[in-house]
Structure formats: structure tokens, C-alpha cells
Amino acid sequence: MEQITSLQNSRVKKWCALHKKKERDNTGLFLIEGEHLAQEAMAAGCIQEVITDEERKLPFPKVFYVTPAIMKKISENVSEVHLIAVCRKPDLLPAKLNRVILLDGVQDPGNLGTLIRTAISFSFDAVYCSEDTCDLYNDKAVRSTQGALFHIPVIRCNLNDLVKNLQKDGFKVIATSLEKSHTIDEIPAEEKMAFIFGNEGQGVHKNLQACADDRLRIDMHGFESLNVAVAGGIVMYSYRQK
Amino acid sequence: MEQITSLQNSRVKKWCALHKKKERDNTGLFLIEGEHLAQEAMAAGCIQEVITDEERKLPFPKVFYVTPAIMKKISENVSEVHLIAVCRKPDLLPAKLNRVILLDGVQDPGNLGTLIRTAISFSFDAVYCSEDTCDLYNDKAVRSTQGALFHIPVIRCNLNDLVKNLQKDGFKVIATSLEKSHTIDEIPAEEKMAFIFGNEGQGVHKNLQACADDRLRIDMHGFESLNVAVAGGIVMYSYRQK
Numbered sequence: 001m002e003q004i005t006s007l008q009n010s011r012v013k014k015w016c017a018l019h020k021k022k023e024r025d026n027t028g029l030f031l032i033e034g035e036h037l038a039q040e041a042m043a044a045g046c047i048q049e050v051i052t053d054e055e056r057k058l059p060f061p062k063v064f065y066v067t068p069a070i071m072k073k074i075s076e077n078v079s080e081v082h083l084i085a086v087c088r089k090p091d092l093l094p095a096k097l098n099r100v101i102l103l104d105g106v107q108d109p110g111n112l113g114t115l116i117r118t119a120i121s122f123s124f125d126a127v128y129c130s131e132d133t134c135d136l137y138n139d140k141a142v143r144s145t146q147g148a149l150f151h152i153p154v155i156r157c158n159l160n161d162l163v164k165n166l167q168k169d170g171f172k173v174i175a176t177s178l179e180k181s182h183t184i185d186e187i188p189a190e191e192k193m194a195f196i197f198g199n200e201g202q203g204v205h206k207n208l209q210a211c212a213d214d215r216l217r218i219d220m221h222g223f224e225s226l227n228v229a230v231a232g233g234i235v236m237y238s239y240r241q242k
Numbered sequence: 243m244e245q246i247t248s249l250q251n252s253r254v255k256k257w258c259a260l261h262k263k264k265e266r267d268n269t270g271l272f273l274i275e276g277e278h279l280a281q282e283a284m285a286a287g288c289i290q291e292v293i294t295d296e297e298r299k300l301p302f303p304k305v306f307y308v309t310p311a312i313m314k315k316i317s318e319n320v321s322e323v324h325l326i327a328v329c330r331k332p333d334l335l336p337a338k339l340n341r342v343i344l345l346d347g348v349q350d351p352g353n354l355g356t357l358i359r360t361a362i363s364f365s366f367d368a369v370y371c372s373e374d375t376c377d378l379y380n381d382k383a384v385r386s387t388q389g390a391l392f393h394i395p396v397i398r399c400n401l402n403d404l405v406k407n408l409q410k411d412g413f414k415v416i417a418t419s420l421e422k423s424h425t426i427d428e429i430p431a432e433e434k435m436a437f438i439f440g441n442e443g444q445g446v447h448k449n450l451q452a453c454a455d456d457r458l459r460i461d462m463h464g465f466e467s468l469n470v471a472v473a474g475g476i477v478m479y480s481y482r483q484k
Contacts, residue, residue, distance in 0.1 A: 121462045220363045230475035
């Protein structure tokens, strides 16, 4: 059992540095908060070490006992947290590939996390993110996934190249768009489908829309505007795998 | 044209006080940020006064010109904001009542705002919130509505009483629940329907579930867990008014 009491301890500094994307990219590590997420990470074999300010035995391999002040310094939550885990980024591969989503520049970490959580609920096989989609390993995004990031491959890549590869592989690629588009009822389910969701303000890039096989809009009246995580939920529900 | 340069000015203090729910409740006022929301508020006749640090003519009745430091003090956004409006809470009444949602203890302001935004997109007529649902006029909730709060009545009331009244009025009241419930495909659309969504952790209170005419779940595999705003989106889309 290792105890740390100084805010200046080098480990504490290393943990805090993981709040920055650059450090997460360099180390392949990220932080999660709370026991629920830690257990999901443990089951996925992604736990590196665990930090707590509670004196109790924990079912994790390497535990550091720290002061509440250190805990507060490492935590990104407003409310009190008693368990933080340092995790290795999961490296999952899709077992099969019939339903995928492509996220083209989604900016809000809450939306990103929620889309991943929804994808797994409707048995989607993978989530692909453009280079300019926000970082999955930021605190808000991780929390919004509710642990789903340990169960579904999330892959960052060039979406233009990906779309071509998916099409070669027999996928019907569908971009969400309000213009010149079909409703969900007008686009029948097929074996292999990929859906592209865009940035909160700009939507899907025009060049990606042009590569897609079809364009889809969600039938609605009035406001003509849905949050991207809600739109994603409706589309993934409508084309869910059973 | 009125100018304010002191951070200690009594108006500045009054505006900042509106960050607190108690002050918003007492005054019936709240703050919105950015030109898009201000225009929605203006169209709805809810603008009391506008605050800006930019020297340009604005199409609002009463404008205060302030320093960037004052602007920063009043704003709740991380990024720079150049227009803040003090608004009166809208007092809308539903024109007709065929589709409504009931929010039973929704805690996250982003979820609340998103549910309201979605409700208007699918032509729902009103949103009812339990007393313990989070405040609609908090900055995050207002932003998540994207202005929808100026277009749809949002009413805070006792949901148990409301359910009884809706049922007298011919509504079919449906609680979302994972247990002993029917899927969307099993519950046909009727003329008057009310859907209850619950707290992010606990779901719909058991006593409210017991009052409902039916229980609904969203058909899914795997994770068995959806964000409440996503669940709301799928249900409202499925029972949208055309």
C-alpha cells in the first residue's frame, strides 16, 4: 500500500498532466472518475493504477492512497470524488462490421460521449471520428459514455478515405443533411450501413456529403433543429441491429 | 445610450445576481447570451434590456454599453460573449394539447434544455416539469434549448395531480420504464398522449409509474442504458405530430 501526502509529489503532477490532451496522446493514458467507470475499465483490462482518499481495500491491482486535497487537485468534478483511475486507452477491434457511425467534427464532448453510449445500446459495431472531432479521453466525454468506450471500438481516421473503403466493402453510406435528403421511412434498412453525423453548427462537410450514397433527414415540423446526439439516437434506433 | 464602466455599479451587481436561482425566482428575470438567443427572446417579447461591450447600434429597446471586464463578469461562458440580454420569463399557454412530455426529476440542465428543443421539433404542445427538475433558467439549460423555451410552454407543477387531470381530459399517460413495459411498436399512437421521463439515475418515480396507463421501453440490446435526452428524442420522434 503506497501513500502520497504531498501535492508536490511527482506522481500527482503526472496525474494532473493527464487533463491535457497532449499528455494523453503522448502517454496513451487517461483518467476516469468513480467506481462504476473503474469497474468497466477493470473488466476491459485497461486499469493502470487507482487513486483514492478512502481507507478501504479496493479490488484493483495497484492502489495509491492520497489526501483529500490531492484528490481534489486531480479530480475534474465539482462534487467530491473518492476514486480516480489511470487507464490505458482501450484498443478494441470490431468483431463484425454491419452498422457504423462516422462523426465529422463533433465538438461537444458530451455529445461525443452520448453518441458512443447510444451506439452500443443499438448494437452498432464501431464509431469513427474525424481528426477534428473532440478528444474522446477528455473528462466530460468519458463520463458521457458511461463506460461504453470500453465496449465499442472508437477509431480516429480520415473519413474521406474511410467512406471509400466502406463502399468497397459493400456499405451503404448515408450522410445526415436537411437538404435534398430522404426521410428515415424512405431509406430501407440494408445489411451494411454507415451513417455520418456532422458538427453541431455546420453539419456534415459538403465533400463528405458528396461521397455518400444517400442523404437522410429526420422528419419534423417547426424548429428544424435537433441536437446531434438526439439525431444520432433517432437514426441509430431506426436502423438498430436486432 | 447608457454607459457603465464600474464593476461596482449597482446594475452590474443586479445582473450578476441573476446567476442564482433564488434571484431569478424573485425577479422573474434571467440572462441569455449571444445574438441568436436575444433575437428569439425579442421576437417573443421577453427582452427587458441588453448589455454589450461593442460600440454598434443594436435593434433592442434598451441597451447598456459596458466594458469588456464587466461583460466577462456577467457572462457564464468560457468563450467571449459580446451580447447579454436580461429577459422576462416567457409566459406561454398551449394553443392545443395533444402531445405533452412530463419530466420527473431531470437533473442535468443540458438534458432539460435538449428535451425542450426536441419537443418543439416534433410538434409537442407543452413540457411539464416536477418541482425537483432542475431550473430551466440556468445558463446551461437556456443554451441547450437553443431558443425553444420562447416557443413552447414549460410548466412547473405537481406531476401526480397533473397525470390525473390529463387522464380526465382523455390523455393516455405513458411512463418510460425498463420493467414490465411495452416497446414503441407495441403502443399505437393515439390522439392525446403524455410521456413521462425520469431522473438520470433513478428513472420515473414508482408512484408516478403506478398512475400511468402504460409503460414504455425503447427496444435495444447490449448496454440497456440511454441518456434521457436521447430516449426522449426517440419517443417524441416515434409519436410526433404530423
